[in-house]
Amino acid sequence: MKPIALLAFAALLFPIAAHADGDAVAGKKVFNKCMACHDAKTDKNKVGPSLLGVVGRTAGTYESYLGKYSNNMKEAGAGGLVWDEANLSAYLKHPKEIVPNGKMAFPGLNSDEDIANVIAYLKADPKP
Numbered sequence: 275m276k277p278i279a280l281l282a283f284a285a286l287l288f289p290i291a292a293h294a295d296g297d298a299v300a301g302k303k304v305f306n307k308c309m310a311c312h313d314a315k316t317d318k319n320k321v322g323p324s325l326l327g328v329v330g331r332t333a334g335t336y337e338s339y340l341g342k343y344s345n346n347m348k349e350a351g352a353g354g355l356v357w358d359e360a361n362l363s364a365y366l367k368h369p370k371e372i373v374p375n376g377k378m379a380f381p382g383l384n385s386d387e388d389i390a391n392v393i394a395y396l397k398a399d400p401k402p
Contacts (some may be wrong), residue, residue: 301395315400
């Protein structure tokens with residue numbers, strides 16, 4: 275199944291996380307699981323791209339990380355994958371189902387509340 279079709283399917287399966295308002299303070303704590311590979315409050319790339327401003331961004335298009343994305347992530351972006359709340363929710367729940375053979379080794383978050391909180395953190399003002 276293509277990543278875009280998977281996203282549509284995942285949005286049906288996970289509607290609560292896709293539309294829940296999260297708690298950015300709680301999300302910062304959950305984001306600690308992501309910090310080894312991502313920075314969310316600066317434009318600094320690590321093993322993975324910076325997630326500063328990721329909400330609303332087309333997948334695989336962060337300028338300073340372009341040469342490092344997996345082909346599947348670039349293809350997902352070229353196919354129209356935008357990191358809105360619904361797509362981020364689905365991806366954070368099951369990354370390998372949304373972008374098969376992507377580079378991200380993280381298996382996903384189990385809790386819809388944690389996912390909503392991480393998204394709230396990603397959307398929050400980048401000032402610490």
